[in-house]
Structure formats: C-alpha cells, structure tokens
Amino acid sequence: MTDLIDSHFHLACLGEKGIDASKVLSELKSQGFYGGISICLSENDLKTSHQLTAGYPNIATSFGMGPWELEDPSVTVDSLIQRMLNARKAAQFSFIGEFGLDCHWKEYGPLEKQKLLMQAELELARGLHMPIIIHSREADEETEQMLRHWDNPCSGIIHCFSGDKELAFSLLDRGYFISFAGNITYHHSENICEALQAIPADRILLETDSPYLTPVPHRGEPNDPRRMTDIYRFAAKLRGTTVSKLAESVKRNFTKLLSFCPESGKPQQQ
Secondary structure (H helix, E strand, O other): OOOOEEEEEOHHHHHHHOOOHHHHHHHHHHOOOOEEEEEEOOHHHHHHHHHHHOOOOOEEEEEOOOHHHHOOOOOOHHHHHHHHHHHHHHOOOOEEEEEEEEOOOHHHOOHHHHHHHHHHHHHHHHHHOOOEEEEEEOOHHHHHHHHHOOOOOOOEEEOOOOOOHHHHHHHHHOOOEEEEOHHHHOOOOHHHHHHHHHOOHHHEEEOOOOOOOOOOOOOOOOOOHHHHHHHHHHHHHHHOOOHHHHHHHHHHHHHHHHOOOOHHHOOOOO
16 A cells, blocks of 8 residues: 555545544554545534644645535625635645535525635635635536636646546646546446546546445445445556556556645645
8 A cells, every 4th residue: 555645535524434544544553545635615624633643744634615514505605705804824734625616405595605615615726826725516517617717826626526537638728637436436437437547647646535435345334434445446456557556656646736736835844
C-alpha cells in the first residue's frame, strides 16, 4: 500500500459507522499510506479531523457547505458563508469543499438556491486563493455550466466523478483534477470507467469517499481509507497499467494540487 493517496475521505464520520478512525490511521501509517484529504462538513468535523490527523503531515483538510445545508428553508446562503469565514479564523484548512449541486436528494432544497450557495463558495475560494472540491450528483450539466463561466486560478477536484468522457474532458479543459471513487467497481458504471480510461495520467486522482461508496467486493460494508487498495487495483487494470505506476501518477498529481493551497501548498500540521 506504499504511497497510496486517498483524495477524499470523511475521517470525522467514520465513527458514525462504528469505525475507529485512530486505529485506521495507525494501520495506514504502518502500511506506508502516503496521505490525502480529510473532508469536513461541519465545524465539529473540522475540530475532530485536526485532532485525529495530528502527526500525519500529508493529510490535508477541507471544509465546505454542501447543498445538504439547505434542508432547512430558513437557512440563508449568507449565514453559511459567514460560518465558513468564522471556521477559517478558528482552524486551518487547505481546500474549500466539498460543495456543489445535488438533484438526487429532493430534501436538499431548490436547485436555484443550491446554485446561489455554490456561486458564493466559488467566490469565497477566489477571494481566499484556495482550491475547491466539487460535489455533483445527478447535476452534471448544471455543474459544468457553472464551472464553465468561473475563472478558477487555484484549480480543484471534481470529486467522485460520475459523468461520461465528454464531461470529463470539458472539466479538464477548465483545469480541474478528476477523482474516481469506489463506484467505478459497481455494475452499470460503464460511462465512468470509460472516462477513467481516457483521461490523461497527470489529471487523475482516486478516493474512497469513506465511509460511503464501499468498493466491490466489500459493498454493503462500512468503508474506510484501507479500501484504497481495491480501488487502485481496479483502476490500474482498467487503464492497463500497474498499481505502482498509477500510484506514482496520483501522488504527483496530489503534490501538484497542494501547490495551489495556502502556506505553499503544505497540509496544515497540527
């Protein structure tokens, strides 16, 4: 498992699935796991993640307000952005995200309000000179349209890519890295797999999105970053390469992406 990168995992959420995050990190460290990005969806997540990752300098932190924050109709976009600004003063994070659009879960609120929140976070990222992590579920066309008209000086990641090859290349043209998760191993994922095979090696990332999207053959069980080996093996086979060569490419891409982050791109050491 040497030098594997997990570009998207919800470290603070593992406990909700009965997974001991400290034990997972300890096992990963002993196996040579290189690092990745711990995704935080709340201020509590951010605090927990920083506590857990002390001593793991190659794990960066991200914080964002996704469309799930709009379930309560009384919540305003301005209040969510203010929460992010307050969080930024209280704790360091290197990326803004995940945030974006979601048409799968109807309770997330109207799409137009989701777009307003996404636009506000795009502008916040520009102002803070930070890379972004984009969530898009059953909203590929709308997401692509918004990103097409936004100048992104600090790059970012399209997380858990679930579109087709044409969408992938459109987003590559906008300067993004594309990250693939365990759903590449599922049935009826032909379009995603075709995109994974087609994109250049210098723009690909891999992730677990744990504790969600557990890859085959463990689907139905809780997920954690230790499942990266299954994802790398599957992706390497699809691309006709070895796990070690794929891992080298992903590590280079991760390192390049960190160069866009504040503090010279270094993950914040706690």
